[in-house]
Amino acid sequence: MQSLLQKLKDSNIGIVKENEPLANHTTMKIGGPADIFIEPSTIEGLQTAMEMIVEHKVKWTAIGRGSNLLVSDDGIEGVVIKLGKGVNDIDMDGGNLRVGGGYPLVALATQISRKGYSGLEFASGIPGSVGGAVYMNAGAHGSDISNILTAAHILFPNGQMEWLTNDEMAFSYRTSVLQKKRPGIVIEAVFSLIAGDKDKISAEMQKNKDYRKNTQPYNDPCAGSIFRNPLPKYAGQLIESAGLKGHSLGGAQISEMHGNFIVNKGNATAADVLALIQHAKDTVFNKFDVKLETEVEIIGRK
The missing domain is CATH 3.30.43.10 (Uridine Diphospho-n-acetylenolpyruvylglucosamine Reductase, domain 2)
Structure with missing residues (x-):
C-alpha cells in the first residue's frame, strides 16, 4: 500500500x-x-x-x-x-449536453434551465454529482436520469474506458448496470434535452426546490432518501404511520420533517444510523408486513 x-x-x-x-x-x-x-x-x-x-x-x-x-x-x-473539479467539463450543442461526472447536479440543472432547455427540472434539488446520479439512476418528481441519458463514458477497473448506451446501462428504479454486473466510474454523461419556454422551466425548477425545502431536511446532515419506495406504498409514509418520526438512536434521528430521511444531529456514527435503519425495517415489517430495502449505499469496512 x-x-x-x-x-x-x-x-x-x-x-x-x-x-x-x-x-x-x-x-x-x-x-x-x-x-x-x-x-x-x-x-x-x-x-x-x-x-x-x-x-x-x-x-x-x-x-x-x-x-x-x-x-x-x-x-x-x-x-x-x-470525482470533483478535475472531472467536471461541460459542453453543450443545442439539446445535446456532454458533462463530466464530477459536475454538481443541482448546479447543472440550474444552468441548463437558464438556457431554456428542459429535461433536468426533476434534478433541481438532488444534491449529488452527475456521475453518482447516473450510477444510481437518480430521480424525483416523476422523472429520472434514464429519461434523458443518451450515453455514459465509463472507466472500468481494468483501466479501460467504454461508452455505454442508455440500453446498455440497464436502468431500473434507482439502479444501473454499474451497481452489480459491471462496476465502473461514470466519468462523462451525454444527455438529450429539449428546447422549451424558459419561464415555464424556471417555474417548474422553483416548484421542485420549494417542495424539497418545505418537506425534506436538507439543512441537516443527511444522505437523502434512506429506503426505496415499496411501490405503490411510500417508505416515508409507512415509517411515519409506524410512529417513528423523530425517533432517535445515539446521534441519529429519523427526521421530524420526512420519515424517509435520517439526520445526523451532531455526533452520529455510522453504527447509530445502521441501528436506526434496522429498527425502522423491523417496525414497519411487524406493523405492515412490508420489507423496506435501503436506497442509500452502505460502504466500507464491516
Whole structure:
C-alpha cells in the first residue's frame, strides 16, 4: 500500500492523501478514513491512477459528492477516488449536453434551465454529482436520469474506458448496470434535452426546490432518501404511520420533517444510523408486513 501511495503522489495526478476522514466528503458528515484518498485533476490523471491501482491489486471505491452514502466508522479499505473539479467539463450543442461526472447536479440543472432547455427540472434539488446520479439512476418528481441519458463514458477497473448506451446501462428504479454486473466510474454523461419556454422551466425548477425545502431536511446532515419506495406504498409514509418520526438512536434521528430521511444531529456514527435503519425495517415489517430495502449505499469496512 505504501508503494502505491508513493507512486500516486509522485505521478502528479491531483490530490493524494493518506488516512483521509471520509466524514469530510459525505453529506451525512459520517465516515472513517480512506487508506488512500485521491481526487484526480484530469480524466487522464484518473486513468493513470486506475492503472496503478490495478497494477498493485488494491481495492478501490469511487465517490462523488457523497450525498447517497453511509460510510463505515472504520472507513474504507484501499483507495477512494473522488470525482470533483478535475472531472467536471461541460459542453453543450443545442439539446445535446456532454458533462463530466464530477459536475454538481443541482448546479447543472440550474444552468441548463437558464438556457431554456428542459429535461433536468426533476434534478433541481438532488444534491449529488452527475456521475453518482447516473450510477444510481437518480430521480424525483416523476422523472429520472434514464429519461434523458443518451450515453455514459465509463472507466472500468481494468483501466479501460467504454461508452455505454442508455440500453446498455440497464436502468431500473434507482439502479444501473454499474451497481452489480459491471462496476465502473461514470466519468462523462451525454444527455438529450429539449428546447422549451424558459419561464415555464424556471417555474417548474422553483416548484421542485420549494417542495424539497418545505418537506425534506436538507439543512441537516443527511444522505437523502434512506429506503426505496415499496411501490405503490411510500417508505416515508409507512415509517411515519409506524410512529417513528423523530425517533432517535445515539446521534441519529429519523427526521421530524420526512420519515424517509435520517439526520445526523451532531455526533452520529455510522453504527447509530445502521441501528436506526434496522429498527425502522423491523417496525414497519411487524406493523405492515412490508420489507423496506435501503436506497442509500452502505460502504466500507464491516
